[in-house]
Amino acid sequence: MKLTEKETEILEILEKDSRLTTETIAKMIDLSVEETETLIKRLEERRIIVDYSTTIDWKKVDGHEGVTAMIDVKVTPKRGVGFDEIAERIYRFKEVKSVYLMSGAYDLSVTIEGKTMSDIAHFVSEKLSTLDSVISTTTHFILKKYKHDGKIFDQDDRDNRIVVSP
Structure with a gap:
């Protein structure tokens, strides 16, 4: 458009x-x-502007730390619909925050959030890996967020100017 x-x-x-x-x-x-x-x-x-969102550093809020994982998913595409049908089935789970079709070794990149690592493991073993088209998954846990959607996290307020002395 x-x-x-x-x-x-x-x-x-x-x-x-x-x-x-x-x-x-x-x-x-x-x-x-x-x-x-x-x-x-x-x-x-026209849905060019899809939503307005806020970036929050949840680790600074007591009781809201949570766990975020990025899961590489290899799937078998279905005739006539390709990857769209399985991607839709995956993004309908409430834990799923994003789903992307990727090039490379894996087909889909899925980002999910849970309260504990056990929640993530349960999602992968009970929900994601049981879907018919899913061949394999590789889970990566996010340990620290440095930058997200262009916003830098934990940027300290140090004065970075060069000291000039006579």
Whole structure:
């Protein structure tokens, strides 16, 4: 779908900070508030803007640490639907946060969240690996998050300026 220059600008602005007001965005792209609201509404209706989300560092919140795992899944695609049908079956599980079709040794990359490693193990052994098309899985646990969706975690507030002395 071909977008106008202003629509593309709006998408780039919202991708960096979806909390900006329509008034601020309108000033940034040199349009009226009404024109900006219309463009944003059109982008939402076309499902180009799918959602507005917040990045949270859960490890800083007591009782919400949890475990995140990335699972490489090798599957047998079905005739006529390819990988889409099995991907849909997988992303419908509540634990699943994302599913991607990948190139390389594995077909799908699945990201899931659970409260414990045991929750992740239960999901893989009882839900994921029992699906007909799933041939094999490899689970990787995320030990520390440094950067996610362009946002850096645990960036300290040290003064990194060079010390200049006479």
